[in-house]
Amino acid sequence: MCTYLTERISVTGSGKGPSGWFKVTDASVYFDHPVHAPAEHTLNIDFLDPGAGPSARVAVELTADSARALVKAIQATLDSVPPGLV
Amino acid sequence: MYNAMLAENVTIHGYGGGPVQAYAARPMTPGPVGGVVMIHHIMGLDRMSAEFTRSLAIGGYNAVMPNLYHRDAPDASPDDAMAAMRAAGKLPLPDEQLVGEVAGAVGYLRGLSNSNGKVGVIGHCSGGRQAFLAAVSLKLDAAVDCWGGFVVGDAPEGHPLHGWRPLVERTGELSCPLLGLFGNDDSAPSPAHVDELEAALKQHGKTYEFHRYDGAGHAFMNVDRPAYRPEAALDAWQRIWAWFGKYLTL
Numbered sequence: 001m002c003t004y005l006t007e008r009i010s011v012t013g014s015g016k017g018p019s020g021w022f023k024v025t026d027a028s029v030y031f032d033h034p035v036h037a038p039a040e041h042t043l044n045i046d047f048l049d050p051g052a053g054p055s056a057r058v059a060v061e062l063t064a065d066s067a068r069a070l071v072k073a074i075q076a077t078l079d080s081v082p083p084g085l086v
Numbered sequence: 087m088y089n090a091m092l093a094e095n096v097t098i099h100g101y102g103g104g105p106v107q108a109y110a111a112r113p114m115t116p117g118p119v120g121g122v123v124m125i126h127h128i129m130g131l132d133r134m135s136a137e138f139t140r141s142l143a144i145g146g147y148n149a150v151m152p153n154l155y156h157r158d159a160p161d162a163s164p165d166d167a168m169a170a171m172r173a174a175g176k177l178p179l180p181d182e183q184l185v186g187e188v189a190g191a192v193g194y195l196r197g198l199s200n201s202n203g204k205v206g207v208i209g210h211c212s213g214g215r216q217a218f219l220a221a222v223s224l225k226l227d228a229a230v231d232c233w234g235g236f237v238v239g240d241a242p243e244g245h246p247l248h249g250w251r252p253l254v255e256r257t258g259e260l261s262c263p264l265l266g267l268f269g270n271d272d273s274a275p276s277p278a279h280v281d282e283l284e285a286a287l288k289q290h291g292k293t294y295e296f297h298r299y300d301g302a303g304h305a306f307m308n309v310d311r312p313a314y315r316p317e318a319a320l321d322a323w324q325r326i327w328a329w330f331g332k333y334l335t336l
Contacts (some may be wrong), residue, residue, distance in 0.1 A: 001235050001274030001304060002128045002212055004246045006172050028173045033305075035129060035165045038312050040304070046169045054162035054170035 003041070006030040015047040015058035022056050025049050034061040043067035090114035091143050093136075098194040100152055101186025107156040108191060109136055111143035118202035120227070120334030121195030123188050124151035125209030125216045127305075128177065130164030131155070134310045135210075142208075145327055147334065148195050152187040154179050178212055178246055181219055188220040204334045206262070208326070209234065211305060215253065222259040228333035230265045230326055233304055235274035238282040257286040263293035265329040267322045269302030269315070297325050 007029040015024045024047040034042040042061040049056040062070065078086065093111040100106045109131055113119065122142050126135040131153045142149035158176060159167035171177050192205050206228035209217035214234020221229035231237070238254040241247035264287065268280050275283070280298065287294045299306060299318035306315040307322055 001272070002178075004128075004177055005244060006175075006177075008173060008175070026173055028169065030172065033129065033311075035132075035168075040311070040313060046173065048169070048173055050170065050173060054159045054166035057166055057169055059165070059169065 003030070003032045005032070011047065013047075017056060017058050019055070022049055022052060024058070025051070031064070035059075037061035037063075039063060088114070091140065093140050093143065096150070096194070098150065098152065098190045100188075100190030101157075101183045104157070106187060106190065107153040107160070108150050108194070109139055109153065110148070110150040110194075111140045112148045112198070112200075113143050113146055115146075115200065117200035118336065119146055119148055119200055120202055120204040120206065120330065121148040121150070121192075121198070122330065122334070123191040123195065123205065123207045123220070124149055125184075125188065125207065125213035125220070126151055126154060127209070127211040127213045128168065130168045132164040132310075134308055135164075137309075138210075138307075141323075145330070147330060148198050148201060150191045150194055152191050154184065154187060179216075181216075181250075184216050184219060185223045188216075189224055192224060192226070202334075202336050204228075204336070206230065206330055206334050208232065210307065211235065218253055218260075218264070221262055221264060222253065222256040224261065226262045228262050228265070228329055229260075230267065230329060232267045232307060232322075233269060233272055233275065235272075235279075235304075237275065238279045238286075254283055254286050257283075257292065258290045260287075260290070260292050263295075263329070263333055265325060266294065266296040267307075267325065268296065268298045269304060269306045269318065270298050270300050271303035274304070295325070295329070297322065 011027045026048045028046040047058040096110045124139045139149045139151045155167035159170045204227040208230035210232040214231040302315040302318040305313040307319040
């Protein structure tokens with residue numbers, strides 16, 4: 001099924017897309033049909049700059065297990081940052 | 087045997103009368119031939135959808151597929167367009183806009199010089215629901231609903247379709263015979279959902295035919311996805327040809 005369920009957040013940072021690096025201002029996170037990954041549903045993340053047009057996008061499609069592992073890795077990395085850097 | 091086909095982007099006038107890009111595929115025959123509006127799935131006007139549209143032309147029909155994301159993401163690749171729509175909170179497309187785009191596509195087909203005046207609609211997934219929507223909103227000659235979810239029932243809370251009036255309540259307005267193609271392993275629509283739709287069609291005395299496939303789930307005709315089931319897909323194509331052959335020819 002198409003879930004349509006989407007989390008949208010504002011982000012600050014940069015992403016590398018088909019035309020090179022660009023600033024990212026938004027992220028969409030959704031569990032829905034993938035475009036490329038060989039699965040029926042994946043955890044999909046789009047890093048976007050809507051002001052720069054639809055092609056200003058970095059996209060990933062991950063299995064649910066991979067997405068959960070990524071969440072843990074992100075958290076562990078941030079937790080291990082030396083004091084004062086974050 | 088002369089079997090030329092033309093496939094190209096065209097501009098049609100759809101929702102609100104405004105121009106919108108569409109992908110058209112037409113057999114180069116004096117005809118007259120019937121027409122089919124292809125409604126693409128949530129993934130946009132992608133390779134599979136374009137191939138499906140060309141297949142309709144190979145089958146002898148003028149086919150046109152409005153780019154439902156064109157107004158918001160012109161010239162974007164299908165997945166970028168879908169992502170942009172999603173990021174902007176514009177998925178799914180409002181029903182009123184969908185009906186307007188399909189109405190424009192119907193006008194385009196009926197205006198072709200080799201048109202026999204008959205037009206059908208076919209859609210996959212979200213397009214399946216939208217094919218049903220088009221058939222209860224416009225005067226058409228045939229409709230094919232390929233695994234359209236949320237024609238019946240209310241979508242769960244938090245889902246963008248939650249609270250929308252279930253289309254099944256408009257079954258009495260169905261303007262044309264309906265072919266439904268469903269996988270029995272699908273959850274949206276589930277076999278129970280399909281039962282409910284079938285009951286409504288019977289209640290309203292509508293002409294319909296359903297085919298449900300064991301071992302197949304959502305998107306079983308989609309050759310680009312793991313969901314592809316060749317046996318079910320090949321049978322489904324035969325059902326589509328028979329349906330359009332019966333209702334879109336003079």
